[in-house]
Amino acid sequence: MGLFSIFEISSAGMDVQQARLEVAASNIANARTTGPDGLAYKPLAVVVRSAIADAQTAAGTPITAGQLPRPAVAEVVEQDVVPKLVYDPGHPDADARGMVTLPGVDPVTSMLDLISISRGYEANLRAFDVTRSLLQRTLELGRGR
Amino acid sequence: MLNADPVLALLSRALDAATLRQTVHATNVANADTEGYRRLEVIFSAEIQRLNAEGPALDSSQALQWAQAEPEIVESAESKVRLDQEMAQMAENAVRYQALLGAIERTLGTLRFAAKEGREG
Numbered sequence: 001m002g003l004f005s006i007f008e009i010s011s012a013g014m015d016v017q018q019a020r021l022e023v024a025a026s027n028i029a030n031a032r033t034t035g036p037d038g039l040a041y042k043p044l045a046v047v048v049r050s051a052i053a054d055a056q057t058a059a060g061t062p063i064t065a066g067q068l069p070r071p072a073v074a075e076v077v078e079q080d081v082v083p084k085l086v087y088d089p090g091h092p093d094a095d096a097r098g099m100v101t102l103p104g105v106d107p108v109t110s111m112l113d114l115i116s117i118s119r120g121y122e123a124n125l126r127a128f129d130v131t132r133s134l135l136q137r138t139l140e141l142g143r144g145r
Numbered sequence: 146m147l148n149a150d151p152v153l154a155l156l157s158r159a160l161d162a163a164t165l166r167q168t169v170h171a172t173n174v175a176n177a178d179t180e181g182y183r184r185l186e187v188i189f190s191a192e193i194q195r196l197n198a199e200g201p202a203l204d205s206s207q208a209l210q211w212a213q214a215e216p217e218i219v220e221s222a223e224s225k226v227r228l229d230q231e232m233a234q235m236a237e238n239a240v241r242y243q244a245l246l247g248a249i250e251r252t253l254g255t256l257r258f259a260a261k262e263g264r265e266g
Contacts, residue, residue: 003164006171013175020178048179063185063218065165068172071179120177123228127171130239134167137246142253 003138005065006131012070013124017117019073020046024113031105034093038101042078049074081106150256151209156249158212162187163242165216170235177226186221189214 023044033041050069081104089098166187176182196210 003167006168009168009171009175013171013177016175016178046178048176050176050179050182065168065218068168068185068218069176069179069182071176071182074180119228120174123174123177123232124171126232127174127235130235131167131171134239134242137243141246141250 003131003135005068007128009068009070010124010128010131012072013127014121016046016048016071016073017121017124019076020048020113020117021121023076024110024117027103027105028107028110031103031107031110033103034091034100036093038083038093038095040083040101041103041105043081043103043105044076045079046076047074048072079104150252151212152252153249154209155212156245156252158214160242160245160249162189162216163238163245165218166238167235167242169218170231170238173226173231174228174235177228177231182226183224184221184226185218187216188219189216 023046027043030041030043035041048071050071083104084102085099086102087098088094088100091100094100169185169187173184196214
């Protein structure tokens with residue numbers, strides 16, 4: 001158990017943020033993706049799990065350094081949001097009443113997600129950087145003559 | 146080898162603990178969005194409480210007992226990970242780690258000086 005395993009943990013954290021970013025980008029890009037019969041694009045969400053977090057329920061038991069949890073994307077699920085109905089009779093996907101079903105992607109929520117993802121990624125990168133510089137300093141131990 | 150000198154033994158134990166702290170902070174940051182994750186922290190529980198009850202270390206053998214204290218990873222009282230606090234604590238721990246490295250460097254310098262019978266710096 002040493003500083004090296006921190007690199008794995010931090011990169012797992014960055015992987016997770018990258019997956020969240022892909023999903024957020026897909027939601028924003030598909031904000032106007034419609035389909036026939038009112039089947040619009042459903043906004044997606046990432047579910048992040050780690051093996052230990054699930055087994056963490058036994059509170060008070062010490063965790064060893066080797067079993068520290070590494071986050072991973074467990075699944076990408078469809079969000080349960082209400083689609084938006086817009087009156088647009090000329091649209092090829094419009095129903096009998098001229099209503100088109102648009103995905104319930106909320107632009108404000110999407111932008112906030114982007115900020116949170118970028119903060120999360122930065123924090124992991126910073127942790128990676130701090131670990132790297134500590135390791136470098138340790139390797140220089142005893143160099144000074 | 147580091148255990149040959151009591152000061153180095155203490156310093157290397159402290160360095161181990163600082164490494165563990167860095168690992169745990171990185172884990173907390175990485176798991177900030179993990180479902181059901183509860184923030185972890187490093188504590189020195191039972192051993193330190195016993196030593197604290199005995200009062201401050203007065204000689205090197207007592208001081209060495211502190212080096213036996215095992216750090217433990219436990220869930221912290223505040224279960225939610227707050228990125229800013231985590232980063233601040235990580236920075237603090239990094240400074241402590243570098244201070245320990247400096248102390249080890251100086252102790253090694255003293256030993257080196259002795260090994261060379263004080264002939265040169």
